[in-house]
Every structure is written in structure tokens, then in C-alpha cells.
Amino acid sequence: MxxxxxxxxxxxxxxxxxxxxxxxxxxxxxxYALSISATTRNPRNGEADGREYFFRTVEEFEKMIAQEELIEYAKYVDNYYGTPKAYVMEQLQAGKxxxxxxxxxxxxxxxxxxxxxxxxxxxxxxxxxxxxxxxxxxxxxxxxxxxxxxxxxxxxxxxxxxxxxxxxxxxxxxxxxxxxxxxxxxxxxxxxxxxxxxxxxxxxxxxxxx
Amino acid sequence: MxxxxxxxxxxxxxxxxxxxxxxxxxxxxxxYALSISATTRNPRNGEADGREYFFRTVEEFEKMIAQEELIEYAKYVDNYYGTPKAYVMEQLQAGKxxxxxxxxxxxxxxxxxxxxxxxxxxxxxxxxxxxxxxxxxxxxxxxxxxxxxxxxxxxxxxxxxxxxxxxxxxxxxxxxxxxxxxxxxxxxxxxxxxxxxxxxxxxxxxxxxx
Structure with missing residues (x-):
């Protein structure tokens, strides 16, 4: 309900x-809305920013961490991956x-x-x-x-x-x-x-x- | 599952x-299986024992209480109502x-x-x-x-x-x-x-x- x-x-x-x-x-x-992750890894062929991932530089990503703009993040090998809060909150508020x-x-x-x-x-x-x-x-x-x-x-x-x-x-x-x-x-x-x-x-x- | x-x-x-x-x-x-309650009240027209209720005497009902054969029971006005454990367990075990x-x-x-x-x-x-x-x-x-x-x-x-x-x-x-x-x-x-x-x-x- x-x-x-x-x-x-x-x-x-x-x-x-x-x-x-x-x-x-x-x-x-x-x-439903699928959350889009942010990452510092390079886009592969056919991947678009804001569709498969939000592609960010290490500096940008670390700034997002510092400003608590990520719900969670982790580092695999040399790349950061994380879930930007803004997009998730926007979708939840829209009832998704x-x-x-x-x-x-x-x-x-x-x-x-x-x-x-x-x-x-x-x-x-x-x-x-x-x-x-x-x-x-x-x-x-x-x-x-x-x-x-x-x-x-x-x-x-x-x-x-x-x-x-x-x-x-x-x-x-x-x-x-x-x-x-x-x-x-x-x-x-x-x-x-x-x-x-x-x-x-x-x-x-x-x-x-x- | x-x-x-x-x-x-x-x-x-x-x-x-x-x-x-x-x-x-x-x-x-x-x-689904609907649990059938036991009661000490009299059957009304068209009600059958074991279908609408298990109709029991006060003595029988109080024996069920003493022997912990009821999952729960309550007294409304002068009548007891309760849930016999045996029937429920049987149905649950049958996967209902x-x-x-x-x-x-x-x-x-x-x-x-x-x-x-x-x-x-x-x-x-x-x-x-x-x-x-x-x-x-x-x-x-x-x-x-x-x-x-x-x-x-x-x-x-x-x-x-x-x-x-x-x-x-x-x-x-x-x-x-x-x-x-x-x-x-x-x-x-x-x-x-x-x-x-x-x-x-x-x-x-x-x-x-x-």
C-alpha cells in the first residue's frame, strides 16, 4: 500500500x-530504477557516462567520498566503485x-x-x-x-x-x-x-x- | 522457495x-487451510461440528486447556473460543x-x-x-x-x-x-x-x- x-x-x-x-x-x-555506480576505471568500448557508470577521475571520486556523496564505496585492485547518493534519493522520492x-x-x-x-x-x-x-x-x-x-x-x-x-x-x-x-x-x-x-x-x- | x-x-x-x-x-x-476453532457455544442452525467449529462442552474445553491442546483461547461472555493445536500442526506439516x-x-x-x-x-x-x-x-x-x-x-x-x-x-x-x-x-x-x-x-x- x-x-x-x-x-x-x-x-x-x-x-x-x-x-x-x-x-x-x-x-x-x-x-524500478537501477542505481548507476560511479567508478574511476576507464570506460570500455560502448560504455557511456551516466548509463553504465558515472566515470570519474580519482580526484573527483575522492572528493565525493570526502563530501559524503556516496552511500557506499569500495576499492578493487586500483579502481574505486561506489553508489552516488543523489541519484538514488531522487529516484526513491519519485516513488521508484x-x-x-x-x-x-x-x-x-x-x-x-x-x-x-x-x-x-x-x-x-x-x-x-x-x-x-x-x-x-x-x-x-x-x-x-x-x-x-x-x-x-x-x-x-x-x-x-x-x-x-x-x-x-x-x-x-x-x-x-x-x-x-x-x-x-x-x-x-x-x-x-x-x-x-x-x-x-x-x-x-x-x-x-x- | x-x-x-x-x-x-x-x-x-x-x-x-x-x-x-x-x-x-x-x-x-x-x-491454504483455514484453522477451525473450538467453542463451547451452541451450534447455530446449519453449523456442523468440525466445519464451522469444533463444538465442545465446557468440561471438554477445560480439559483441552489443561492438556495444552490449544494454541490460544479466550472467554467471551460465557463461552470459550480457542484454536486446537493438533489440526494446525497437521496442516502445517502437510505443507499448507x-x-x-x-x-x-x-x-x-x-x-x-x-x-x-x-x-x-x-x-x-x-x-x-x-x-x-x-x-x-x-x-x-x-x-x-x-x-x-x-x-x-x-x-x-x-x-x-x-x-x-x-x-x-x-x-x-x-x-x-x-x-x-x-x-x-x-x-x-x-x-x-x-x-x-x-x-x-x-x-x-x-x-x-x-
Whole structure:
């Protein structure tokens, strides 16, 4: 019932299909906005500033950190990645449910800053299936696959910090399930404090009228 | 993803439409079971034991209390009403989502005993609409309507103890919303401990294999 936007963080094992899921959500439903990250890495062919990423220099990025313009950020190898606050807030205020796709450490930082954040963890139905999908991509060396699976062991330790598990077994079912979770979440009592206050006041006023 | 049954308590203002909602849920979806209450009141015309209620003598009922066979019970005027545990457990074990329709005190007692219980509160969109529906029924005296509205003021104080608010504005939307909430709830992390343990073990075993 609440029409205010919800901040959603989606994490999950590499190979669980997060990217494709996010894409499908954005295409099929008009209540979502995908957060755009800022990064100091160079644009790749075909990437546009403000579409795939906000491309920033190290100086610009560090200024954003200093001015607390990022919801969370992290450094991988030599590049910064972060979530600019302004865009997210704008979309939430416009009533959009804003989806961030970030890993677990970032997810927990976001939840700490914004306790109303909804944390979703996308998982394949089994470890065997995860391995099959990573191999099936055909784009990764066995070394990369091995390191992804090792990382999955670590990531699985954090699964119970999330609010919901999304089992990406059948893709179509999974898209709908994800949408259903997020929509149901709008009805949570703690997201509807305004409604509760209003109807309480109305009922009390009605009692006095009689 | 979890197929274990969920225990659901539905409460709400008298006149919010709980009864009709429950009926629609049961008719349309086959994953629900409506809990049947036990009572010491006499059967009315057309009521059958084990369908509308389990009709019991005071002695039988008090024995059920003593033997802890009730999830919760209360006495209204001279009659006992309660929720027999056996039927609920049976249905949950069969994978059904079991719905109890009880008022707030009972709801909180159930949640205390079974912390995984899902608490839903059904509300009309406004106090004005609640009054309109109570009057519209045409079956109640203005005195009864007045006392129901007074009770609604009290009940509204407990709304924030619930997990979800279900706004019964448009009936069809509301039935679907209720179903969506309950289905999404199956994906909650705390209801999927078994899945999480399993995939963790699988991933660890896979790591050792390599």
C-alpha cells in the first residue's frame, strides 16, 4: 500500500544470474530504477557516462567520498566503485524502487546507513548448478571458475544477513518471485507508519463526534 | 522457495472484510487451510461440528486447556473460543499455509508461542470507509456500530505489532495482495535455514574436491 520507493540491494553468487534478472525486472515493470555506480576505471568500448557508470577521475571520486556523496564505496585492485547518493534519493522520492547490485560488504554498509533497505540474495538451486552455469558461460578459464567458487564459499557465510533468498532455478519464476517479494514489502507495517497514524487519528475523531 | 507451511494470523477491524477475504483465499488457491476453532457455544442452525467449529462442552474445553491442546483461547461472555493445536500442526506439516482469524490479544499470544507466525492486519482505506461499510451491512443497530468503532480505536493501537498491513480498498486487489505477501514470505531467509546449510556444505565440499 505504501507508494514510497524502497531501496533494494541485490547480491548473490557470481554466476547466479543477477545481471539478467535485474535487466528483466527493469524491462518488465516500470516501478524500478537501477542505481548507476560511479567508478574511476576507464570506460570500455560502448560504455557511456551516466548509463553504465558515472566515470570519474580519482580526484573527483575522492572528493565525493570526502563530501559524503556516496552511500557506499569500495576499492578493487586500483579502481574505486561506489553508489552516488543523489541519484538514488531522487529516484526513491519519485516513488521508484531503487535496485543496487553490490556484494555483501557493501550491502551491509548500506543497511547500516539505511535500515529500511531490503536485502535480497540470489542463489542457484545448488552448488552443482552454480558450477555448471559458470562452466557453461564458456568465457572463463577454469582458474577463474575455481576462484569464483572459492568466493562463493565465503559469500555463503553471509547469506543469513539478508532478508530474502531468491532461488534462480527457473528464470521466469524467479523474475516474478523477485517482483512479488519487493511489492509485498511495500505492505510491511514499518513502512506504513503514516497510514497507521492517519487512520488512528480518524478513528479517534470519529469516536468523539458521536 | 520454502515449502513448509506458514502459520498466519489475520486480524483487523470489524467491518474490514476479513471473512470474505479468507473465503476468497481458500477458494482460489489450494495452498491454504483455514484453522477451525473450538467453542463451547451452541451450534447455530446449519453449523456442523468440525466445519464451522469444533463444538465442545465446557468440561471438554477445560480439559483441552489443561492438556495444552490449544494454541490460544479466550472467554467471551460465557463461552470459550480457542484454536486446537493438533489440526494446525497437521496442516502445517502437510505443507499448507494455515490461516487463523483471531483478534489482537490472541494474535500476540500465538506469535509468542510460535515466533515464525506471520501477522497480517486487514484495514479499510480510511475510518470513514469503515463506518460506511458497517452501516451498509444494514444488519447492525447504530449502537452496535458505535461499539465496533470504539473497539476499532483500541485495535488501531496494536496495528504496529503486526508484520504487514493489508489495505482492503478494492477487494480483488486485496485478495491478490494477501496471497502475494504470504507467498513472498516463504522466501524469507529465516524460513530457509535448511537450504542455506545445504548449499554451504555443497560449496565447501566442492572447494575441497578441486
Amino acid at each position: 505504501n507508494n514510497k520507493g524502497i531501496l533494494i540491494v541485490v547480491s548473490g553468487f557470481s554466476g547466479a544470474g543477477k545481471g539478467t534478472l535485474m535487466k528483466a525486472l527493469m524491462e518488465r515493470y516500470d516501478n 524502487d531503487v535496485v543496487l547490485e553490490i556484494e555483501i560488504q557493501g550491502a551491509l554498509k548500506v543497511k547500516e546507513k539505511f535500515p529500511d533497505t531490503l536485502l535480497l540474495f540470489v542463489t542457484p538451486p545448488s552448488a552443482e548448478e552454480l558450477k555448471r552455469r559458470l562452466i557453461g558461460r564458456g568465457t572463463e578459464t577454469m582458474d577463474v571458475i575455481k576462484s569464483r567458487l572459492e568466493r562463493a564459499v565465503e559469500e555463503s557465510q553471509g547469506m543469513d544477513k539478508y532478508d530474502y533468498l531468491v532461488n534462480n532455478d527457473d528464470f521466469e519464476t524467479c523474475v516474478q518471485e523477485m517482483h512479488r517479494i519487493i511489492q509485498a514489502e511495500h505492505d510491511r507495517v514499518f513502512r506504513n507508519g503514516d497510514f497507521i497514524s492517519r487512520i488512528r487519528k480518524e478513528l479517534e475523531a470519529m469516536g468523539k463526534e458521536q | 520454502n515449502n513448509k507451511g506458514i502459520l498466519i494470523v489475520v486480524s483487523g477491524f470489524s467491518g474490514a472484510g476479513k471473512g470474505t477475504l479468507m473465503k476468497a483465499l481458500m477458494e482460489r488457491y489450494d495452498n 499455509d494455515v490461516v487463523l482469524e483471531i483478534e489482537i490479544q490472541g494474535a500476540l499470544k500465538v506469535k509468542e508461542k510460535f515466533p515464525d507466525t506471520l501477522l497480517l492486519f486487514v484495514t479499510p482505506p480510511s475510518a470513514e470507509e469503515l463506518k460506511r461499510r458497517l452501516i451498509g451491512r444494514g444488519t447492525e443497530t447504530m449502537d452496535v456500530i458505535k461499539s465496533r468503532l470504539e473497539r476499532a480505536v483500541e485495535e488501531s493501537q496494536g496495528m504496529d505489532k503486526y508484520d504487514y498491513l493489508v489495505n482492503n480498498d478494492d477487494f480483488e486487489t486485496c485478495v491478490q495482495e494477501m496471497h502475494r505477501i504470504i507467498q513472498a514470505e516463504h522466501d524469507r531467509v529465516f524460513r530457509n535455514g535448511d537450504f542455506i546449510s545445504r548449499i554451504r556444505k555443497e560449496l565447501e565440499a566442492m572447494g575441497k574436491e578441486q
